[in-house]
Amino acid sequence: MSANKDGDGGWKSFIWNSDKKEFLGRTGGSWFKIFSFYVIFYGCLAGIFIGTIQAMLLTLSNYKPTYQDRVAPPGLSHTPRPDKAEISFTIGKDETYEAYVSHMGEFLKAYNDEKQEDSSKFEDCGDIPKTYTERGELESTDGVRKACRFNRDLLKECSGKADDQFGFREGKPCLIVKLNRIVNFRPRPPASNDSIPEAARPNFQNHLIPIHCSTKREEEADKLGPVEYFGIGAGFPLQYYPYYGKLLQPQYLQPLVAIKFHNITRDFDMRIECKVYGQNIDYSEKDRSQGRFDIKITIKNPSS
Ligand SMILES: *[C@@H]1O[C@H](CO)[C@@H](O)[C@H](O)[C@H]1NC(C)=O
């Protein structure tokens, strides 16, 4: 407090003491030493930090997932995918399904023939289910890998070609379904016909991950009507796996399945569950899209 009695003098001479040539109580040399110490100190810290991260990155591959001992099964996703998983429309009233239909048209554009022409990037893998297509190690040495073509025509009435309303106009809507991509994942089909629910067995086939849709509630089964599956068999054929990742297989196309509901009872909230079956595909209560999905389809008669 006594310093304050001198007025500003104490402060001023603390900031710059011209007698001793001290700035904030230290000489230039002293400041320089402190400054140098901290530059070196923090430099070393940063070096250790960067070094550790670099060493860590060196152990990771750009191509292969490092830790993949327990792969979560792939999500099963569908188009259209409206909010709350509810599809509701009126037969013949285009405006009620316009959004669904345009979403599907957009989605399928990636599968147009002209996108798959380049034979340095694509090859035909046949249209019957076959075993996995091995394209070498998950390393850069072999360069970019080809991907299997997937022809939209395989989806038949649900390809959007002959019927650009995907069956919605006459009340027989299609859904397009795919398994989400997982690098280096080989889905394993069910071991036998007996290992899947009886209703799904007609879709069982060698080298195929079968898909099957049924009603959520068993007592509503008679309201579902016939369900037809289009694609390569009623499911996902193994020759499209494994996926080599964004860098090695940038043009990869997932195989698709189109599901057509021919005669869902009108004016009824039809709750449907679609599931894929395989030895390494299971389901989770937490992630309801793992290996399955739920959807509610309400088809209204124009009169009601
Ligand atoms: C599996 O079972 C279904 C019905 O039980 C049958 O139609 C189908 O041919 C069987 N598939 C094979 C590959 O055995």
Ligand SMILES: *[C@@H]1O[C@H](CO)[C@@H](O)[C@H](O)[C@H]1NC(C)=O
């Ligand atoms: C559709 O289902 C209804 C009963 O829900 C039935 O009366 C009708 O015959 C079915 N139509 C066709 C084409 O199968």
